[in-house]
Amino acid sequence: MARGAGKVGIKDVAGAADVSVSTVSHVLNGTAPISAEVRARVLDAASDLGYLAKRREKAAIAVIRSILLAVPSDTLPHSQYNLFSWTLLSTLMRECERRSIRVVPLEVDNPVVDAAQLVAEARAQDVDGILLLNEDRPDLLAEIAQSGIPAVLMNGEDQEMQIDSVTPGxxxxxxxxxxxxxxxxxxxxxxxxxxxxxxxxxxxxxxxxxxxxxxxxxxxxxxxxxxxxxxxxxxxxxxxxxxxxxxxxxxxxxxxxxxxxxxxxxxxxxxxxxxxxxxxxxxxxxxxxxxxxxxxxxxxxxxPLDHIGLSALHLLEQRIVNAAAQPPAHRLELGCRLTVRKSVRVLT
Known part of the structure; x- marks a missing residue:
């Protein structure tokens, strides 16, 4: 269990791992070769004290300030028929609120928004990136990729692998x-x-x-x-x-x-x-x-509806941080599980 995660610093990690502050810095930043045993000790201490979680959170908050959220109109109202999309978006919006990320919503189908309009809106709003839900029209994805604006597709497939995507497996x-x-x-x-x-x-x-x-x-x-x-x-x-x-x-x-x-x-x-x-x-x-x-x-x-939006934000962060390297598009599939209840009979 993390102890005092709100106040812990690099000196606390060094003390818990019985190493110098410089060694902790080298381990966390990958700036010098460190033995496996010492590295494990430092990471275990940083994790136990809550320092790793705090460091990741700070980095995430600093990277993304605003996003354009492009969604079909039927995903926005809360009804018993769109619980899949609504749950996904609800979790995403809560996380954006927690991180103070400004969200600019854009309905893409009522009326239909073409690729040029979407890219123009993203530029006009000066967002850091685009998240799309379900919207995987090839022409739309191609123009977003050509625009150079970091983007992630949620619950959809980019057949040309031009932008990052996250979807259930x-x-x-x-x-x-x-x-x-x-x-x-x-x-x-x-x-x-x-x-x-x-x-x-x-x-x-x-x-x-x-x-x-x-x-x-x-x-x-x-x-x-x-x-x-x-x-x-x-x-x-x-x-x-x-x-x-x-x-x-x-x-x-x-x-x-x-x-x-x-x-x-x-x-x-x-x-x-x-x-x-x-x-x-x-x-x-x-x-x-x-x-x-x-x-x-x-x-x-x-x-795992609660994880699709969070994973999309993580992919967007990585795309922004590594933009200069122009890494290939990532396609992330999340594992699902079978929930066994009473609607199935075993046949003998």
Whole structure:
């Protein structure tokens, strides 16, 4: 546990590590070769005293003064259908407030803002960098990259790898969840998705990866499309499947590309007399709060929403600090976890 982190200084670290102040300085700044044993002792002492955390925080505050936050309009109001984006942005805004970072919001889709307008607004506001949420139009990303303004894309993919990005590990997480369903005895699984951006397609890719990894035929890895991600669209899609097959069509589980879809599926099937997980197991993706309170509670892939914005700020800091070196773009994927609840039945 950190002791007196607010008052600790380099002399305290030196005393705790039993080394000179100059040695601590060399270790922390990498300005001289230091033995592994001494280096470890200094870093352990600095961490225990809270000095490392304080030093990082000071550096972060000094680097970023203002950002342009470019977001789609539907991510701003707080509703039960946009909890993914709203939670991400809420955490980001709290961190910016804590660091006294000025945030200039810009809606990019109502009306549609083109690349030149976005770059012009960033220059007019004299921001240190740009954060974009979900907005991965290739032309937009290309012009931002050419502008030289540091930028990070959140929850999106830059196919050309021109700017930094941070996103959930969608493909790996979907593969993990599908592997788990297979380990529970499920072989005929429906993936309910929609024609979304590449981040959503990665979830489909991971679903299929799991079948291949387990040596299973892709003929029982069904892909079914909803019109979008809203619950009523999931309800309509599963009813379309049931009508076409005059029942469940042999599937024992549905892996939904979003919790919203899963909630719609559960509502529709329950209204039509099906019982979950007895008749059908359901898994979602996102880990939004609503899944915890439905019956049965929803098993889901939980995305680290509280860390996406923080990671984006860190990437932006690094881009600003190292601008002269022009480092290649970074693509950061964050690990997700499977939250097992009561919507899945084990098949014998």
């Amino acid at each position: 969608n493909r790996f997480a979907a593969r993990y969840a599908t592997n788990w369903l297979i380990s529970q005895g499920h072989r005929n699984i429906l993936h309910l998705t929609w024609e979304g951006r590449s981040t959503i397609r990665r979830r489909r890719d991971g679903f299929l990866d799991a079948f291949r990894a387990n040596g299973l035929s892709l003929e029982t890895a069904y892909i079914h499309h909803a019109a979008g991600y809203l619950p009523e669209m999931g309800a309509e899609a599963i009813r379309r499947w049931v009508d076409k097959h005059q029942g469940l069509g042999g599937i024992t589980a549905v892996f939904c590309a979003a919790d919203n879809l899963a909630l719609g599926v559960m509502t529709a099937l329950q209204q039509d007399g099906f019982s979950m997980p007895r008749d059908l197991s359901i898994v979602g993706f996102d880990g939004v709060a609503l899944g915890e309170f439905v019956s049965p509670s929803l098993t889901t892939v939980s995305v």
